[in-house]
Every structure is written in C-alpha cells, then in structure tokens.
Amino acid sequence: MSDHPYRSLPDSAYWRRAVAGQGPAIDPLGGGFLTLGREEKVATAGSCFAQHIARYLKRSGFAFLVTETAHPIVPADAAERHGYGMFSARYGNIYTARQLLQLFDRAYGAFVPAEDIWDAAGGGGRVVDPFRPTIEPQGYAGEAELRADRAHHLAKVREMFETLDIFIFTLGLTEGWESVEDGAVFPICPGVSGGRFDPARHRFRNFRVGEVTADMAAFIARLRGVNPGARIILTVSPVPLVATASGNHVLAATTYSKSVLRAAAQEIAEDHDGVFYFPSYEMIMGAPAAARYFAEDLRNVTEEGVSHVMSVFLRHAAGVDLPAPPAGPAFETPDATLAAAREWVQVMCDEALLDPGADGGDRGDETA
Amino acid sequence: MSRAILVIGQSHVAAVRAAARARREADPDRTRTRVIHTIEPQYAPEVEGEGDAARFAPALVDTIRDQIDRHAPLVASASGGNVHNGFALIRHPRPYDFLLSDEDGPPLDPAAEPVTEALVRATLEAGLERDRIRLREIRRIAGEGVVQLESPPPLADGAIIAAQADAYFRNRGIAELGVAPAGLRYKIWRLHSRIVAGYCADLGLRFLPAPAEARDAQGFLRPDFAGDATHGNRAYGEAVIRALEAL
Numbered sequence: 141m142s143d144h145p146y147r148s149l150p151d152s153a154y155w156r157r158a159v160a161g162q163g164p165a166i167d168p169l170g171g172g173f174l175t176l177g178r179e180e181k182v183a184t185a186g187s188c189f190a191q192h193i194a195r196y197l198k199r200s201g202f203a204f205l206v207t208e209t210a211h212p213i214v215p216a217d218a219a220e221r222h223g224y225g226m227f228s229a230r231y232g233n234i235y236t237a238r239q240l241l242q243l244f245d246r247a248y249g250a251f252v253p254a255e256d257i258w259d260a261a262g263g264g265g266r267v268v269d270p271f272r273p274t275i276e277p278q279g280y281a282g283e284a285e286l287r288a289d290r291a292h293h294l295a296k297v298r299e300m301f302e303t304l305d306i307f308i309f310t311l312g313l314t315e316g317w318e319s320v321e322d323g324a325v326f327p328i329c330p331g332v333s334g335g336r337f338d339p340a341r342h343r344f345r346n347f348r349v350g351e352v353t354a355d356m357a358a359f360i361a362r363l364r365g366v367n368p369g370a371r372i373i374l375t376v377s378p379v380p381l382v383a384t385a386s387g388n389h390v391l392a393a394t395t396y397s398k399s400v401l402r403a404a405a406q407e408i409a410e411d412h413d414g415v416f417y418f419p420s421y422e423m424i425m426g427a428p429a430a431a432r433y434f435a436e437d438l439r440n441v442t443e444e445g446v447s448h449v450m451s452v453f454l455r456h457a458a459g460v461d462l463p464a465p466p467a468g469p470a471f472e473t474p475d476a477t478l479a480a481a482r483e484w485v486q487v488m489c490d491e492a493l494l495d496p497g498a499d500g501g502d503r504g505d506e507t508a
Numbered sequence: 509m510s511r512a513i514l515v516i517g518q519s520h521v522a523a524v525r526a527a528a529r530a531r532r533e534a535d536p537d538r539t540r541t542r543v544i545h546t547i548e549p550q551y552a553p554e555v556e557g558e559g560d561a562a563r564f565a566p567a568l569v570d571t572i573r574d575q576i577d578r579h580a581p582l583v584a585s586a587s588g589g590n591v592h593n594g595f596a597l598i599r600h601p602r603p604y605d606f607l608l609s610d611e612d613g614p615p616l617d618p619a620a621e622p623v624t625e626a627l628v629r630a631t632l633e634a635g636l637e638r639d640r641i642r643l644r645e646i647r648r649i650a651g652e653g654v655v656q657l658e659s660p661p662p663l664a665d666g667a668i669i670a671a672q673a674d675a676y677f678r679n680r681g682i683a684e685l686g687v688a689p690a691g692l693r694y695k696i697w698r699l700h701s702r703i704v705a706g707y708c709a710d711l712g713l714r715f716l717p718a719p720a721e722a723r724d725a726q727g728f729l730r731p732d733f734a735g736d737a738t739h740g741n742r743a744y745g746e747a748v749i750r751a752l753e754a755l
Contacts, residue, residue, distance in 0.1 A: 281626070285624055289624060
C-alpha cells in the first residue's frame with residue numbers, strides 16, 4: 141500500500157472519527173491555540189456573542205479587562221442598563237470589521253466623522269451617539285453631554301488598546317450602513333434608533349472577504365502600533381441576521397455573511413502571527429449540534445450552547461474545565477427550549493431593533 | 509395669614525423650629541408654627557413595612573392627625589433634602605461631574621469624570637426611596653394641599669462647609685478628602701430638587717422653592733442663612749415660614 145499525506149493525519153482531520161457520532165458537544169479546535177494566563181488582561185468587542193465570552197471570563201476568575209467602568213456612585217442596575225461591563229469599554233456592539241477599524245481611528249483622532257450626532261428617536265431635544273446609539277437608553281440630554289461622554293469613552297478605548305494582552309473580537313455582520321460623505325459606518329441603520337435615514341446621505345454596504353481582511357489587517361497593524369505584544373482571538377457570531385437589506389432572502393443573506401466572515405477570519409489568522417481563530421461558530425452552527433443550541437426562533441443561542449463554547453475555549457486556552465453542559469435529548473421540546481431561552485443573560489443587541497416585534501425591543505434576550 | 513402651620517420632616521425642620529420658637533417668645537399670641545421631626549425616638553421606627561406597603565409608624569400617624577385635628581394647619585413637608593449631600597458634599601476620590609439639562613448651570617469640571625445626568629438621576633432616585641415613602645405618607649395622612657419645601661441650596665464656600673460639617677461628614681473624612689467643587693454641589697442639589705418636585709407633581713403636592721432672599725446671585729445659600737454645612741439657620745426658617753404664610 142502506498143503512503144500518502146492522509147495516513148499520518150490525526151483523528152481530528154477525519155469526519156468519521158471526529159464528527160460522526162460525537163454528539164453535539166463537539167470540540168472542533170485543531171492545531172495550536174493561544175495560552176491564556178489568569179493574570180493576562182483580556183478585552184472583548186464585537187457583536188452580542190462577545191458579551192457571553194466576557195461573562196464567562198469574569199465568572200471563571202480571569203482578568204477580564206474593563207477600562208470604562210461606571211462611576212462607583214452609580215447603582216449596579218443602572219450601570220448595566222447604560223452599557224457598562226458588557227464589553228471592555230462602553231462601545232456597544234461592533235458588528236463589522238470596518239466599525240472596529242474606525243473605532244480605533246476615532247479613538248486616536250485619525251478619523252473624525254462628519255455625521256457624529258443624531259436626534260434621539262424619542263425627541264425632546266435628546267440626542268444619541270450614532271456609533272453606539274443605544275448606549276444611553278433615553279439618549280443624551282444634549283450635545284455637550286454627549287461630546288463629553290464620548291471624549292471620556294474614547295480615552296478609555298485608547299487605554300484598553302494599550303493595556304490589553306489579548307483582544308477577543310467576534311465578527312458579527314457584513315451588512316452595514318455608511319455615510320456617503322466620509323464612509324463612517326454605523327452599527328445600526330440611521331432612523332432605526334435615532335437619526336433620520338436619508339438615501340442621499342446613507343448607503344448600504346455588504347462587505348466582501350477582501351474588505352473584511354483588509355480592515356482587520358489595518359486594525360491589527362494599528363493595534364500593534366500601540367501595543368506590540370497584543371494577541372488576538374477571532375470568532376464568528378453564529379447568530380443569523382435579524383434582517384437583510386441585500387435584496388436576498390434572509391437565510392441566503394445570512395449564509396453569505398457568515399461565509400465571508402468565516403473565510404476572512406481564517407485568512408487573517410493565517411496571515412498574522414499572534415492571531416487565532418476560535419471555532420465557536422462551528423460548535424453552534426455545525427451539523428453535530430443539529431440546531432440544538434438555538435432557541436425556538438432558530439436565531440438566539442441558548443445558555444447551553446454558550447456554556448459548551450466557553451468550556452471548550454477555557455479548556456484549550458487555560459486548561460480549565462467548566463461543568464459539562466446539562467445532558468438532554470438532542471432535540472428538546474419547544475417548552476424546554478423556551479425555558480432554556482429564559483435563562484439567557486440579557487445582552488445588548490442593537491441589530492434587534494430592526495425587527496422589534498420579533499425580539500421585543502432594543503434589549504432582547506439574544507446574541508449576535 | 510392667620511392659619512397655623514405644621515412642618516413635618518427631619519433635620520431640615522430644625523431651622524423652622526428655631527424660627528417658630530423665636531416668634532413665640534417675641535409674641536406669644538401670634539399664630540403658631542409647629543414641627544414634627546419624624547425620626548425622633550418616640551416615633552421609632554419611623555416607617556414600617558416595605559415598598560408600596562410601607563407606612564409611617566402608628567405613633568407618628570397619630571401625632572400628625574392630632575395636630576391637624578386641633579389646629580387645621582397648612583401642612584408643609586421638609587422631608588428628605590439630604591440625599592444629594594450624601595453623594596456630593598465630600599469630594600469623591602474619583603472626581604465626577606455632570607451637566608444639568610433644561611437650565612443653565614456651572615460648566616463641566618474638565619478634571620472630573622463626566623457622568624450623564626441620567627445616571628446621576630438614577631443614583632439620586634435610588635437614594636430617595638425613603639423620602640418618596642415619607643412624601644406619600646404625608647400626602648395620605650394630610651390630604652391635598654400639602655406643600656413640600658425645597659431643601660436649602662448648598663453653600664458656595666467649601667471652607668465654611670469644612671469648618672461646619674457635622675459628625676456624619678467628619679467621620680466620612682471630609683477633612684482628608686476635601687469638599688466637593690461648588691459647581692457639582694449646586695448641580696446635584698438642582699437635580700435633587702427636580703426629582704422631588706416630580707414626585708410632588710405625581711402626588712398632587714405643591715413644591716415651594718427655597719426662599720429667594722436666602723440665595724446669592726448664583727443661587728447658593730447665603731452664609732448668613734446657614735446653620736451648618738448643609739442646613740439653614742433660624743433666619744432661613746423664618747424666611748420659610750414667611751413664604752408659607754404668603755401662599
């Protein structure tokens with residue numbers, strides 16, 4: 141029998157040995173991964189799924205870096221409502237690579253968007269920050285308050301980039317809306333949560349692989365410019381689009397978006413030292429899970445799914461074993477699924493505003 | 509005005525009590541102003557129960573009702589009026605500041621951490637739960653027509669505050685930490701007043717601003733109207749009584 145490259149491959153390279161019959165709690169992480177020490181400062185950003193990572197890191201005793209904390213006088217529930225502690229700084233959801241790059245540039249004064257204040261949806265003279273439109277639930281009382289808070293926020297973003305050891309970024313979407321004037325990308329379409337949509341001033345973007353990789357490469361270069369030792373973990377959110385403006389069916393649009401992000405994540409990790417891809421997307425979306433980790437709406441990820449993802453993450457990165465996800469049938473009854481859904485920790489997801497009837501408003505129990 | 513006055517409250521009734529005593533000593537036949545201090549020992553515990561079920565203690569209710577039955581007074585409330593001082597009299601180790609909406613106020617301190625007005629409001633409201641209960645109870649017992657007195661404005665001069673601070677603030681380190689900037693103290697007092705005025709509107713109570721003659725051109729409490737770091741004196745109490753008489 142002739143020898144060939146497949147003979148020496150590990151079991152993880154074979155579907156039959158690594159996937160078939162393994163059940164939903166699969167560990168698809170092959171190859172090298174980074175080592176996470178308890179003293180290393182981990183910052184998170186991205187779509188809603190990144191909030192779960194932050195939650196588990198805190199719960200497991202790791203050094204989750206939060207540079208923008210609520211002032212100690214503020215009650216904890218109010219701080220949570222105002223977006224503190226969800227990520228390492230109070231930037232809200234960062235869905236696209238372009239948003240992340242522009243956040244960096246805005247923090248360091250390299251990009252000053254022309255359209256940088258929106259009227260709040262509720263009116264009354266209140267205003268919102270177009271780059272984190274739900275961070276103040278009722279909007280800011282006025283422009284001066286918004287600008288003061290933004291200056292403080294961006295200072296804390298700089299502090300985060302300069303002091304983190306590991307940056308976890310969850311790529312969430314390829315679709316976004318930008319300013320025609322200067323390309324400023326917003327996390328949510330103007331007019332949905334403040335501002336006013338103007339087809340002459342706003343245009344739809346559906347970023348391609350090359351654009352995502354270019355934006356991420358630019359971000360990595362800038363980050364390493366202020367923090368040469370920074371390591372990066374990329375994940376892709378498994379949460380489907382709430383809605384698509386692409387003209388395609390939302391299922392096809394979701395497949396395109398996630399495919400682009402997954403391909404981009406792979407290329408970025410392959411092209412940059414110190415950048416790793418973590419396959420949380422595969423764990424939730426892959427055939428072994430058979431949609432078990434989605435709630436009844438086939439969009440929101442259950443606590444069981446998040447727990448599985450994070451158990452694999454912490455086992456590989458830190459040698460920590462989380463309690464195994466609860467045993468159960470491969471397909472739960474709708475009531476049980478709903479019950480699991482109710483266990484989700486509330487996360488902030490601006491994208492849900494696109495279809496409030498489906499998710500109950502701006503703070504649904506959902507992830508992205 | 510010949511109608512008697514009853515002022516119900518806590519520490520801020522001291523100024524009114526001092527003024528009422530001076531009036532009585534000067535003219536025993538003058539219509540009386542009386543006060544009820546709700547946290548004096550004979551009423552303890554001041555409030556029984558929690559949340560919507562919270563009520564003034566029976567002894568306190570009986571005293572208020574007795575005063576109303578005997579004198580049919582104009583009932584005023586000096587309840588609360590201290591929460592803002594708890595947050596903003598002493599300089600916080602992590603200095604903060606905020607901007608007032610809907611009215612002019614001191615600018616942001618550039619050296620302080622900006623906090624949104626909404627979050628400062630949430631902070632104050634969390635601390636005002638007991639005062640809300642007091643207002644609700646006074647409204648329930650005394651009925652319509654109750655007047656809520658705005659708490660005295662802050663003093664502008666931090667040195668006076670540091671020198672006159674009572675044991676509560678001395679024990680919390682006001683000498684070591686220093687007095688908070690006047691601008692912050694003024695703004696948080698204004699926001700506190702707006703929140704309380706909102707509670708009054710919800711309850712159908714009238715909200716009476718601090719006497720104009722007790723305030724300087726910037727709105728701070730004039731030192732000659734100050735009893736200590738946070739309270740009015742007899743002159744302040746006299747100004748309050750006159751304002752009530754003028755209603």
